[in-house]
Every structure is written in structure tokens, then in C-alpha cells.
Amino acid sequence: MSQSLDRGLEILKSLLSAPKTVDEIAADLDVHATTAFRLLKVLEEHRFVKKMENRQFCLGPAFLGLSSTFMGNNILIEVARPFMVRLNYRTMQAVHLAVFDAGEAMYIDKLEAKHGFRTHSRIGLSAPMHASAIAKVILAYLKKRERDALVESINYERFTPATIHTREAMRADINRTRENGYATEVGEQEPYMNAIALPILDPAGRLLAGLSVSAPAPVMPFSDLLELLDDVTLTCKDIASELLSRDQP
Known part of the structure; x- marks a missing residue:
């Protein structure tokens, strides 16, 4: 073999x-x-x-599709990295970048927190669509048909008592995410880990990627994490703006 x-x-x-x-x-x-x-x-x-x-x-098309995905992600990482470094420095917390790939939210870049706590995420692996802030924000901003299909197919494994474990709760979370403009994670994947995530959108409102900041509750209470929303919002806008400028002739 x-x-x-x-x-x-x-x-x-x-x-x-x-x-x-x-x-x-x-x-x-x-x-x-x-x-x-x-x-x-x-x-x-x-x-x-x-x-x-x-x-x-x-x-063939499968090889060319993989190549274009790889090149697209490489450009995204190159553009996003300086802004992620800035956000990591300002917040001192872990910063993640993920994209939607083959029905999953896949991490493509990550910066660890400045303190001793480490997240369990790994570049190249996927985040659970129902339990991770970055995956939930990606899910919420997919096209409706894709979003609805995924809600039906997700394996709602319960990682903690706070994990979303029904389709009804997932739909409610999606509606809340779209209304607020960001997704949250409060001990849903790991009991002590919280996160906020926002979408990176193109000028037409189409999803490009998700960006998150994660912090362990002993280091930063969730209420303090929410105060970082303005910084994360600015970072997403800066990344989207830089990507757009790269596309200009």
C-alpha cells in the first residue's frame, strides 16, 4: 500500500x-x-x-481544487498574520484563524497566549461546529442552504454540560450570532475555556474566514473577554480591507 x-x-x-x-x-x-x-x-x-x-x-479537478485552496489559504495567512500579531499583543490571549473547508471549520493559523495556558487547537485540524466559537461564527455566516444542511448533519457530542446538543439550540445560537455579529463559547468545548469569534467578510458580505480570541476563565472572566470585541472587530475589518487591496489591479 x-x-x-x-x-x-x-x-x-x-x-x-x-x-x-x-x-x-x-x-x-x-x-x-x-x-x-x-x-x-x-x-x-x-x-x-x-x-x-x-x-x-x-x-484533474480534485488536484487543482486542492491547489487553489492551499494557495488561497496561504494568501489569507500572509495577509492576516500581522494583524493577528497585533491583536495577540493587545489582548495577550490566544488568537485563531479558521476557514470553512469540506464541511468543517479548519484552523489555518494560531498564536498562543502570552501567559502559560495553552489551547488544545491545532493548525490543520477542525473545530467542532457546535462547540467552538470560531466554528459557530463560520457556520452562522455560511449560505443558508449549507448552514441548514450542516445543522442537520452535526454530531452533537457533549464535551461539557454547556455544549449545545440539539438542533433547536444550534439554530437559536446561529440566530443570536447573526443578530449580534459575533459568536461566543463559554465552557462549551473545555470547561475552563471561553472565546469570542467574528467573521471576516468580503464587501458583498460573503464569508472569508473566522477569527477568534480564546482565554481561560481563571485568567480572564468572560465579561472581560467581551470587552475585546472592538479589537477583534477592527482586526477583522483590517484583514478584509487588506485582502481587498491585494485584489485590486
């Missing part, structure tokens, strides 16, 4: 330069043509490669 995976990745790297025939790919990998063809068929089934009319294979 590991050898097949290795060869599959070698095929994708080979096709980065140009479309190729089965024989050309087999020569690149130093394998028999039947082996190369078998690997290509698997990649084609998953849309990572595509067979062209001239019998050559090229990179």
Missing part, C-alpha cells in the same frame, strides 16, 4: 510539468506500463488526474 501511495504521488509530481502518456509516466517511475495504467485509473476515479482525447493524462 505504501509503495502504491508513493508511486501515485510520483505520478502527480510528474504531471506537474506537462500532460503525459502512460508509457511516459511508466518511464518516469521506472515501472511497467500496466502498473502505471493501474495507478492512473485509481487517480482518475478520484479525479486527481484526467484522461485527454490524445491519450495523455493531465492533472
Whole structure:
């Protein structure tokens, strides 16, 4: 299995330069043509490669979709990082950046708090849609059809007694988030951890990402955390403005 995976990745790297025939790919990998063809068929089934009319294979939509997502997130991280550093310095608390990806809220950047407490979040992993402030704000600002579908499909696992565990409560939280313009997390994922999160929106009001500040209750009571809303709001606006300026010719 590991050898097949290795060869599959070698095929994708080979096709980065140009479309190729089965024989050309087999020569690149130093394998028999039947082996190369078998690997290509698997990649084609998953849309990572595509067979062209001239019998050559090229990179497929699944690979190109991953590439565009990666590049888009890289630009977002590059733009957001200086503003996240500023927010982290002002608040002294953990700052997270997340995007909606394949039905989940995925962390793409994080700055730890200046004190000794550490959050359990990890870059590249997802946040629970019903228990994390940053995931809840992303959920609230999705298109209605996506939002409604996710509310139905979420596994409402109870991490703490405060965790949202019904669809009705989730819908009420979404309405409250959209009305307030921010989401909250009060001991819903970890008993001692609180957070606030706001959306980063484009000029048309479409969701780009979510930004949150998290603080353990012993360090900062939730009432004090709410006083950081203006700073987080400004940070989201600055990130959105800088992203827009990058798109200008």
C-alpha cells in the first residue's frame, strides 16, 4: 500500500510539468506500463488526474481544487498574520484563524497566549461546529442552504454540560450570532475555556474566514473577554480591507 501511495504521488509530481502518456509516466517511475495504467485509473476515479482525447493524462479537478485552496489559504495567512500579531499583543490571549473547508471549520493559523495556558487547537485540524466559537461564527455566516444542511448533519457530542446538543439550540445560537455579529463559547468545548469569534467578510458580505480570541476563565472572566470585541472587530475589518487591496489591479 505504501509503495502504491508513493508511486501515485510520483505520478502527480510528474504531471506537474506537462500532460503525459502512460508509457511516459511508466518511464518516469521506472515501472511497467500496466502498473502505471493501474495507478492512473485509481487517480482518475478520484479525479486527481484526467484522461485527454490524445491519450495523455493531465492533472484533474480534485488536484487543482486542492491547489487553489492551499494557495488561497496561504494568501489569507500572509495577509492576516500581522494583524493577528497585533491583536495577540493587545489582548495577550490566544488568537485563531479558521476557514470553512469540506464541511468543517479548519484552523489555518494560531498564536498562543502570552501567559502559560495553552489551547488544545491545532493548525490543520477542525473545530467542532457546535462547540467552538470560531466554528459557530463560520457556520452562522455560511449560505443558508449549507448552514441548514450542516445543522442537520452535526454530531452533537457533549464535551461539557454547556455544549449545545440539539438542533433547536444550534439554530437559536446561529440566530443570536447573526443578530449580534459575533459568536461566543463559554465552557462549551473545555470547561475552563471561553472565546469570542467574528467573521471576516468580503464587501458583498460573503464569508472569508473566522477569527477568534480564546482565554481561560481563571485568567480572564468572560465579561472581560467581551470587552475585546472592538479589537477583534477592527482586526477583522483590517484583514478584509487588506485582502481587498491585494485584489485590486
